[in-house]
Amino acid sequence: MVFPRPDDLAYLVYTSGTTGPAKGAMIRHRNVLHNAIVYQEACRLDRSDVVLGVAPLSRITGIVAHQAIAFHLGIPMVMFARFDVQETLRLIEKHRVTFTVASITVYIAMLNHPQLKRFDLSRFKKAMEDPVDKHTGALSVGLVTPGHEAWIVDLENPDIEMPIGEEGELVVCGPGITDGYWEKPEETAYAIKNGRFFTGDVAQMDARG
Numbered sequence: 001m002v003f004p005r006p007d008d009l010a011y012l013v014y015t016s017g018t019t020g021p022a023k024g025a026m027i028r029h030r031n032v033l034h035n036a037i038v039y040q041e042a043c044r045l046d047r048s049d050v051v052l053g054v055a056p057l058s059r060i061t062g063i064v065a066h067q068a069i070a071f072h073l074g075i076p077m078v079m080f081a082r083f084d085v086q087e088t089l090r091l092i093e094k095h096r097v098t099f100t101v102a103s104i105t106v107y108i109a110m111l112n113h114p115q116l117k118r119f120d121l122s123r124f125k126k127a128m129e130d131p132v133d134k135h136t137g138a139l140s141v142g143l144v145t146p147g148h149e150a151w152i153v154d155l156e157n158p159d160i161e162m163p164i165g166e167e168g169e170l171v172v173c174g175p176g177i178t179d180g181y182w183e184k185p186e187e188t189a190y191a192i193k194n195g196r197f198f199t200g201d202v203a204q205m206d207a208r209g
Contacts, residue, residue: 004029005029006028006029006030006033007028007029007030008028008029009026009027009028010027010028010029010031010032011027011032011063012024012025012026012027012182013025013027013058013059013060013063013178023181023182023184023187024181024182024183024184025178025180025181025182026178026179026180026181026182027060027063027178028179030175031175031176031177031178032063032064032068033068033072034147034175034176035064035068035145035176036064036068036069036071036072037072038145038146038147038176039064039065039069039101040069040072040073041146042146043099043126043128044126045069045073045075045099045126046073047073047074047075048075048098049073049075049098049099049126050075050076050077050078050095050096050097050098050099050123051065051066051069051070051075051076051077051078051097051098051099051100052066052077052078052088052091052092052097052099052100052102052124053066053067053077053078053079053080053100054066054083054088054100054101054102054106055101055102055103061101065100065101065128066100066101069099076095078091078092078095078097083106083109085109085110085113086113086115088106088110089110089113089115089116089119089121090119092119092121092124093119093120093121096123097123097124098123098124098125098126099126099127100126100127100128101127101128101129102127102128102129103129104129104132106129107127107129141170141203143208143209144172144209145174145176147174147175147176148172148173148174148175148176148177149172149173149174150170150171150172150205151170151171151172151196152166152167152168152169152170152171152203152204152205153168153169153171154168154169155167155168155169155202158171158193158198162204164205164206164207165204165205165206165207166204167202167203167204168202168203168204169198169199169200169201169202169203170199170201170202170203171196171197171198171199172196172197172199173195173196173197177197178197179192180192
């Protein structure tokens with residue numbers, strides 16, 4: 001049996017990125033493992049946990065926060081064909097689910113279900129969602145992932161780092177970040193410079209990071 005090496009390609013996750021047409025972001029085994037360990041430590045996951053696979057397994061959340069976590073820790077992952085609120089609540093109760101990462105709309109749907117209190121969700125305590133900035137209502141991406149660095153740079157001159165609270169382009173680097181697009185050298189060179197990934201997203205960083 002041939003085992004994959006850390007730098008071997010694990011997934012091609014297609015995204016429009018910053019240049020329009022879809023491109024395959026190259027996700028390597030080392031990227032997947034690093035991000036799985038980040039979730040493990042941040043959410044204090046262990047062999048007693050059960051993962052709810054609510055996000056598509058073709059997307060990064062499903063790949064890392066569901067599938068990779070389950071493989072890494074050797075724990076069950078509960079899957080279903082499509083999201084249905086009542087069925088999701090039933091599965092959480094039946095399989096004693098403890099953990100998932102989902103969009104805020106998933107949690108709103110569950111919280112608003114008229115029969116919510118009929119289900120035993122007592123072990124479902126490690127649920128993550130996108131935080132919301134209380135001042136603007138915009139989704140926050142949270143703190144910089146451990147082992148990574150992030151900067152907010154001027155939209156016109158990326159050599160200028162923006163001060164706290166000022167908007168600019170989000171730039172990141174670290175072991176969990178893609179190192180390029182599949183068979184797209186020009187797009188890769190545009191997005192990744194000196195190991196730093198220019199996301200194309202306008203963001204700001206507050207005093208808490």
